[in-house]
Amino acid sequence: MRRIKRSIVFCIALICVSCSDFLDVEPGLQISINEQLSTEEGVLQAYNGIYADVEELFSSVSSIYADLQGGNLSFTPRIGNKTIEVPANIENSYSFNDIYNISDYESYYRDCYEIINQVNILLERLTDFTFFTQKNINQLEAELLTIRALMHYQVSIHYAQNYHFTSDASHLGVVYNRRVLVPGVDFPRRETMYQTYEFLKEDLDKALDLYTNVQLLSGPNYSYFNSTNTRSLYARIALQMNDWSRARDLSDNVISNSGISLTSTSNYIQEWEANILPIQEVVLEFSAPLNSDGNVSSSVASNYFYNSSDNYARQIASGDIINLYESSDIRRSLFLEQQLITLVNGLEVPVTYSFTKKFQGDAGTLFIRLSEMYLIRAEANARLGNNSIAVADINTIRNRAGLANLTNTSNILEEIFLERRKELAFEGFLLFDIIRYKKDVVRDLGCLASLCNLNYPSNNFILPIPASSADANQNIQQNEGY
Secondary structure: OOOOOOOOOOOEOOOEOOOOHHHHOOOOHHHHHHHHOOOHHHHHHHHHHHHHHHHHHHHOHHHHHHHHHHOOEEEOEOOOOOOEOOOHHHHHHHOOOOOHHHOOOHHHHHHHHHHHHHHHHHHOOHHHOOOOOHHHHHHHHHHHHHHHHHHHHHHHHHHOOOHHHOOOOOOEOOOOOOOOOOOOOOOOOOOEHHHHHHHHHHHHHHHHHHOOOOOOOOOOHHHOOOHHHHHHHHHHHHHHOOOHHHHHHHHHHHHHHOOOOOOOHHHHHHHHHHOOOOOOOEEEEEOOOEOOOOOEOOOHHHHOOEEEOOEEOOEEEOHHHHOOOOOOOHHHHHEEEEEEEEEEOOEEEEEEEEEEOOOOOOOOEEEEEHHHHHHHHHHHHHHOOOHHHHHHHHHHHHHHOOOOOOOOOOOHHHHHHHHHHHHOOOOOOHHHHHHHOOOOEOOOOOOOOOOOOEOOOOHHHOOOOOHHHHOOOOOOOOOOOO
């Protein structure tokens, strides 16, 4: 996952080593940072660069990870030889056999911590920014704390077992960096998952206390963190950490008080197909950045697009996910069926493939929408035994899709799992839902992995800490099985 640094560059030997043109022309790193952050314009440029790096991270190949591993995705034939094969850059992880010293997602781990370090540089210098009003300082700190929590959460769901993997969450979590680290001096240890979540809550609670809802950067307000989408993110994290009451209360707050409403049945397909602006129910979308020519330079669509029979992405919907939609479900219309010439048993024949319409054109990276909040509230209530409330939320989503009400709540959690898989397909949830439910991975139609299925629990539900990071820090403990 190649990333172009557009913000502060700070080298941390124990996590990564990076370089940039910016450093090439500056005599010293500390001088570079001091100069960058000495003016309001410089701080905002650096902060805008952090958002740019976040967008690039979430629109990269990492965005397919949860859907691919869970079974929502398969592959198109290579344009050159018409052969269906797994892309080499994800071949090992796709078969639940990632290798720590050549990990498919080595850059993902590094990139998350680079963003965390950039955030910490700004947080530690907040008192120096006398050119900002206190209101603006509070907003800046709130957004920075939210991004720091988000990045640590992303590391945790990829590199640490689920919160209830052990009864007291005493198993390994992640390194939680709350200050700028000194290369060769600081060698942080991984926290337990219990402590990881405590630090996540601390950052998010403080952020929510600080928000002023001033917009510091130009652009659509849904592209930056605010109190509403921070509560939404917090609800997502609480759900994954099995904190049912908190997940219920936060999602309920967003549904009841955000002023955002669900996209209607009549507009649902049309708004997804437009791929110009986010759909009505957007809570947070990282806007696709533009280059100097005014063209989009990074988009999640690069993982899913279809332009022509000789210009398309490698990922398409698997038969497993397509077969889940009932004939009356309007979401069946969110698939773009195209015939591609494919080498089958030595012959080139046309084969039909289903591309998702969610991310075509120059789509922004949709990260949170209101439908997820209804499904979080449903699951949290079901976990708490409030089945009648849970089923009402499921039916809200089902009715919008053209489906009849569920009336039997005897298997309510499974119904919620199924509805999440259908509604949130290709939005980066499936594997993490499987892990939270302690279910097995079952991949059938379209699976090309050497190992398609994986029984829970397994060491291979998470990735190895990349060797480039683990070997540089004497205190890093590798995940079991790697």
